[in-house]
Amino acid sequence: ADEFFTEPEIDIVVEVIGGESPALQYLKRALSCGKHVVTANKEVIAKHGAELLALAQQHKVGLRYEASVGGGIPLIAPFQYELVANKINGIYAIINGTTNYILTRMARDGVDFSSALSRAQELGYAEANPRDDVEGIDATYKLAILASLAFQSQVRPEDIHCEGISRLSTRDFQYARELGFAIKLLAIATFSGDSQSKSPPLSLVASC
Amino acid sequence: ADEFFTEPEIDIVVEVIGGESPALQYLKRALSCGKHVVTANKEVIAKHGAELLALAQQHKVGLRYEASVGGGIPLIAPFQYELVANKINGIYAIINGTTNYILTRMARDGVDFSSALSRAQELGYAEANPRDDVEGIDATYKLAILASLAFQSQVRPEDIHCEGISRLSTRDFQYARELGFAIKLLAIATFSGDSQSKSPPLSLVASC
Incomplete structure (x- = not known):
C-alpha cells in the first residue's frame, strides 16, 4: 500500500472505502504525497473536511467531494463557485x-x-x-x-x-x-x- | 465606444443591454479585442452562442452566461462541468x-x-x-x-x-x-x- 501513495505515475486517488477509519488516514497520506483526491465519503468530509482541504492546499492538489451529498445532484460545486457571491441565510x-x-x-x-x-x-x-x-x-x-x-x-x-x-x-x-x-x-x-x-x-x- | 473595447485597463465586459442588436455586435467586438465577457442575454446566446464561444476560444478569453437561464439557480455551470460525464436523455x-x-x-x-x-x-x-x-x-x-x-x-x-x-x-x-x-x-x-x-x-x- 505504501508504494501506492508514492508511485509517481499515480496522479489521482479515488477513495471508495467509506467510514472514518482507515479512509481518513489514507486520504491524508494521499494528499501529503501530492495526489489529487476524489471522495464521496460524507463522514470523513463532515468531520475532517477543513483539515483535509488545508492539507490539499498546502500540497497544491485538489480535493473534490461532489458525491458526498446528493450524489446525482450538483450541489457542492454550485455552492463553491456559482453561489459563492450570495449571502445564504x-x-x-x-x-x-x-x-x-x-x-x-x-x-x-x-x-x-x-x-x-x-x-x-x-x-x-x-x-x-x-x-x-x-x-x-x-x-x-x-x-x-x-x-x-x-x-x-x-x-x-x-x-x-x-x-x-x-x-x-x-x-x-x-x-x-x-x-x-x-x-x-x-x-x-x-x-x-x-x-x-x-x-x-x-x-x-x-x-x- | 471604440475606446471602450481597446482600453487595455478593461479585462471584462459585462453586457446588460438585452435583445439581439446591438448586443451581438458589441459582444463580438469585445471578444475579438480579447476581453472576457459576462452576459445574461438569452436571445444572443440562444441564437449565436456557438459562434460567440468559438470566438472566445480563438481569442483565449472566457464567455460566461450563467444568468441567461434561471437567474438565481446554478444551471449552466453544472451542465458544463459537474454533469458533463452524464448522458442526458x-x-x-x-x-x-x-x-x-x-x-x-x-x-x-x-x-x-x-x-x-x-x-x-x-x-x-x-x-x-x-x-x-x-x-x-x-x-x-x-x-x-x-x-x-x-x-x-x-x-x-x-x-x-x-x-x-x-x-x-x-x-x-x-x-x-x-x-x-x-x-x-x-x-x-x-x-x-x-x-x-x-x-x-x-x-x-x-x-x-
Whole structure:
C-alpha cells in the first residue's frame, strides 16, 4: 500500500472505502504525497473536511467531494463557485432518502416503523445496518458539509442537534394528519451572523 | 465606444443591454479585442452562442452566461462541468415564470387570459411588451441554451416547435380540471441519438 501513495505515475486517488477509519488516514497520506483526491465519503468530509482541504492546499492538489451529498445532484460545486457571491441565510432540506421513504410509507399506508424499515431494506434503499440513516446521523454529516460551504465557516457534526425517526409511532402520524401536517426529517441550518462586520457568526443553528 | 473595447485597463465586459442588436455586435467586438465577457442575454446566446464561444476560444478569453437561464439557480455551470460525464436523455422544465403565474391564476381563480396577464404586469412579473413570454419565445431561447449544453450539440431556437399560451380559454382549464390535468407551458427536449457511435444525433425533438 505504501508504494501506492508514492508511485509517481499515480496522479489521482479515488477513495471508495467509506467510514472514518482507515479512509481518513489514507486520504491524508494521499494528499501529503501530492495526489489529487476524489471522495464521496460524507463522514470523513463532515468531520475532517477543513483539515483535509488545508492539507490539499498546502500540497497544491485538489480535493473534490461532489458525491458526498446528493450524489446525482450538483450541489457542492454550485455552492463553491456559482453561489459563492450570495449571502445564504438558511438551508432547509429533505436530505436522506431512506428515512423519507420510511416516513412516506408510515404516513400513507399506516404501517409502523419496523415494517416500513424492513420494506426499505428489502428494496435495497436501507443498509443492513440502518442506524446512521434512521438516527439522523447521515443527515447530520450531509448538513455539516452543506452548511460549512453555504456559510463559509466550519460546521462540525457535533454542532448539529440531531434527532432521528426511530421513535415515531403510528399515533404521531394520526395526530399530524388531523392537524394537517406531514412528518419529515428536515435538515435545517440558519445563519444569524453580522454580515456587515468581519466578526465570526454570532450564532449558527442547525438541526436534523 | 471604440475606446471602450481597446482600453487595455478593461479585462471584462459585462453586457446588460438585452435583445439581439446591438448586443451581438458589441459582444463580438469585445471578444475579438480579447476581453472576457459576462452576459445574461438569452436571445444572443440562444441564437449565436456557438459562434460567440468559438470566438472566445480563438481569442483565449472566457464567455460566461450563467444568468441567461434561471437567474438565481446554478444551471449552466453544472451542465458544463459537474454533469458533463452524464448522458442526458431529456429535459422537461417549467422555464418561464410569467406564463406559469398566468396559468396558475387562470386555473385556480378562473380568470381569463387577459385579466391574468394584466395582473402579472401590475405585479411587475410581466414586461410591458409580454409577447416573448406569452408566445413561448423566451422559453424557446432558454431551452435552446439548455439543450445545447445537455446534448453537447447545437440546438437553435428555430429547431424548436413553439406554442405559447395566449390562445388558451377558461374552457380549456375546465376540461383539464375535469380530466384531472393541469395546463403548463413545458419546455421539452429529448435526445434520441445513437450513443454508441460517433455520428451526430439522429433526431432531436424539442418543443415549448
